[in-house]
Amino acid sequence: MTARPAASENLDYLSFVDYAIAKVGRELPAADLMAMRLVLTLHRVTSSLVYDLESAVHRPSGWSWPGFRVLFVLWLAGPLAAKRVAELAGMSRAAVSALINTLERDGLATRTRAEHDRRAVTLTLTDAGHHAITTAFQVHNEREQAWTNALSKTEQTTLVGLLDKLIHGAQAAAPKTRF
Amino acid sequence: MTARPAASENLDYLSFVDYAIAKVGRELPAADLMAMRLVLTLHRVTSSLVYDLESAVHRPSGWSWPGFRVLFVLWLAGPLAAKRVAELAGMSRAAVSALINTLERDGLATRTRAEHDRRAVTLTLTDAGHHAITTAFQVHNEREQAWTNALSKTEQTTLVGLLDKLIHGAQAAAPKTRF
DNA sequence: CTCATTTAGTCAAAGCTTTGATCACCCTGC
DNA sequence: GCAGGGTGATCAAAGCTTTGACTAAATGAG
Numbered sequence: 001m002t003a004r005p006a007a008s009e010n011l012d013y014l015s016f017v018d019y020a021i022a023k024v025g026r027e028l029p030a031a032d033l034m035a036m037r038l039v040l041t042l043h044r045v046t047s048s049l050v051y052d053l054e055s056a057v058h059r060p061s062g063w064s065w066p067g068f069r070v071l072f073v074l075w076l077a078g079p080l081a082a083k084r085v086a087e088l089a090g091m092s093r094a095a096v097s098a099l100i101n102t103l104e105r106d107g108l109a110t111r112t113r114a115e116h117d118r119r120a121v122t123l124t125l126t127d128a129g130h131h132a133i134t135t136a137f138q139v140h141n142e143r144e145q146a147w148t149n150a151l152s153k154t155e156q157t158t159l160v161g162l163l164d165k166l167i168h169g170a171q172a173a174a175p176k177t178r179f
Numbered sequence: 180m181t182a183r184p185a186a187s188e189n190l191d192y193l194s195f196v197d198y199a200i201a202k203v204g205r206e207l208p209a210a211d212l213m214a215m216r217l218v219l220t221l222h223r224v225t226s227s228l229v230y231d232l233e234s235a236v237h238r239p240s241g242w243s244w245p246g247f248r249v250l251f252v253l254w255l256a257g258p259l260a261a262k263r264v265a266e267l268a269g270m271s272r273a274a275v276s277a278l279i280n281t282l283e284r285d286g287l288a289t290r291t292r293a294e295h296d297r298r299a300v301t302l303t304l305t306d307a308g309h310h311a312i313t314t315a316f317q318v319h320n321e322r323e324q325a326w327t328n329a330l331s332k333t334e335q336t337t338l339v340g341l342l343d344k345l346i347h348g349a350q351a352a353a354p355k356t357r358f
Numbered sequence: 359c360t361c362a363t364t365t366a367g368t369c370a371a372a373g374c375t376t377t378g379a380t381c382a383c384c385c386t387g388c
Numbered sequence: 389g390c391a392g393g394g395t396g397a398t399c400a401a402a403g404c405t406t407t408g409a410c411t412a413a414a415t416g417a418g
Contacts, residue, residue: 011256011263011266011267012266012267013266013267013269014346016252016256016267019255019256020251020255023255024255024316027313028313028316028317028320030317031316031317031320032320032323032324032327034327034332034335034336034339035320035323035324035326035327035335036320036323037339038323038327038335038338038339039228039232039323039326039327041339041342041343041346042221042224042225042228042342043225043228043229044269044346045221045342045345045346046221046222046225047269048269048346048349049218049221049222049349050222052349053218054376055376059376059377064376064403064404065404066403066404066405067403067404072199073195076198076199076202076203077190077195077198081366082366082367083365083366083367087190087191087192088190088191088192088195090192090223090226090227091404091405091406092405092406092407093366093367093368094367094368094369094405094406094407094408095404095405095406096367097367097368097369098368098369098403098404098405099403099404102403102404114366117365117366117413117414118412118413118414119365119366119367119411119412119413119414120365120366120367120413121366121367134206134207137203137207137210138207138209138210141207141210141211141214141215144211144214144215144217144218145211145214146349147214147218147345147348147349148211148213148214148217148218148345149348150344150345150347150348150349151341151344151345151348153213155341155344156213156214156217157213158337158341159217159338159341159342159345160213160216160217160220162330162334162337162338162341163220163221163224163338164220165329165330165334166224166326166327166329166330166338167193167220167223167224167227168193168329169326169328169329169330170227170228170231170325170326170329233406234406238406238407243373243374243406244374245373245374245375246373246374260396261396261397262395262396262397270374270375270376271375271376271377272396272397272398273375273376273377273378273397273398273399274374274375274376275397276397276398276399277373277374277375277398277399278373278374281373281374293396296383296384296395296396297382297383297384298381298382298383298384298395298396298397299383299395299396299397300396300397
């Protein structure tokens with residue numbers, strides 16, 4: 001995990017983490033290098049993972065990662081108000097609104113005015129949308145397995161536990177998480 | 180970590196993970212639920228973290244998270260060709276090109292034609308850019324500490340180790356990671 | 359009942375992202 | 389020395405993101 005920092009000419013995306021930590025340690029001795037390493041690593045792992053899933057699974061099928069997230073929420077939590085979709089998928093209401101334009105155009109979801117609240121819009125998966133998400137999810141899940149197979153079941157459980165602890169602790173520290 | 184799945188009306192961004200896993204387990208018994216949980220959790224933790232850092236630290240100072248990433252790379256690895264910045268910051272050359280337009284306009288970085296290769300462009304931090312990134316990084320790092328304080332030092336080390344193992348394993352499995 | 363406040367959704371502006379041209383330049387082989 | 393192929397940067401198109409403004413509808417206080 002901490003190979004000897006390479007010279008700056010030989011760096012790549014991953015080895016840059018070690019290099020950066022060594023350099024910041026010299027430039028700003030007061031910095032918390034462990035916090036820095038953790039955030040940098042977390043971000044790089046997740047970016048690589050999302051990039052891989054999007055480019056290997058979703059874009060070849062003609063959709064985007066955000067579109068997948070919306071379809072996924074609608075698939076599992078049924079017809080929902082746009083506001084609820086935004087909360088569960090972790091995006092703004094405006095983003096859901098824009099995304100639904102695309103999904104509706106492609107025939108995957110529909111927008112209907114809600115019964116009791118005429119401001120609200122209810123989003124529903126079409127049959128085509130349901131078929132699309134179940135098909136896509138299976139390929140998606142196979143790819144997830146390819147990634148997680150690098151860890152034993154015990155390690156996977158430990159990792160999830162630590163991530164849960166991290167996010168619940170963060171909520172307690174009251175950072176601005178929107179969610 | 181696995182509270183009893185809530186009814187769909189009471190879900191929020193975090194509890195949706197448990198709900199989704201329970202539901203997929205019923206709908207698609209062949210799915211690997213642990214892989215699903217790991218990816219979902221990893222994505223949600225990282226999104227929350229990035230959103231917090233961006234909205235609490237970077238946007239108030241007038242820059243974006245991607246802009247920070249470019250400045251960070253230039254700060255630590257010195258004047259660099261645009262291509263190298265793209266590799267180290269984990270974005271496309273086109274993205275760097277667009278980002279530098281903004282950074283140059285704001286006086287934080289400069290573009291100069293490279294000596295030996297007149298196609299290439301060398302990116303350099305201005306004094307203002309250097310001051311901006313060192314100031315921003317310290318606030319950034321304090322916020323990183325607020326997050327990571329939820330874990331003990333031992334847990335932090337374990338988490339980084341597991342993330343490293345995950346990404347190195349993923350590279351071995353040859354997914355499309357770009358990096 | 360009515361006026362003020364809150365809330366849902368959409369739009370606009372600005373920025374970042376990607377892929378796929380396109381142009382300029384380097385470099386190797388003949 | 390020069391043609392062909394490879395490479396660096398930029399641009400264009402399309403999509404997603406955010407915040408903030410705006411409309412319309414629900415709600416609540418008096």
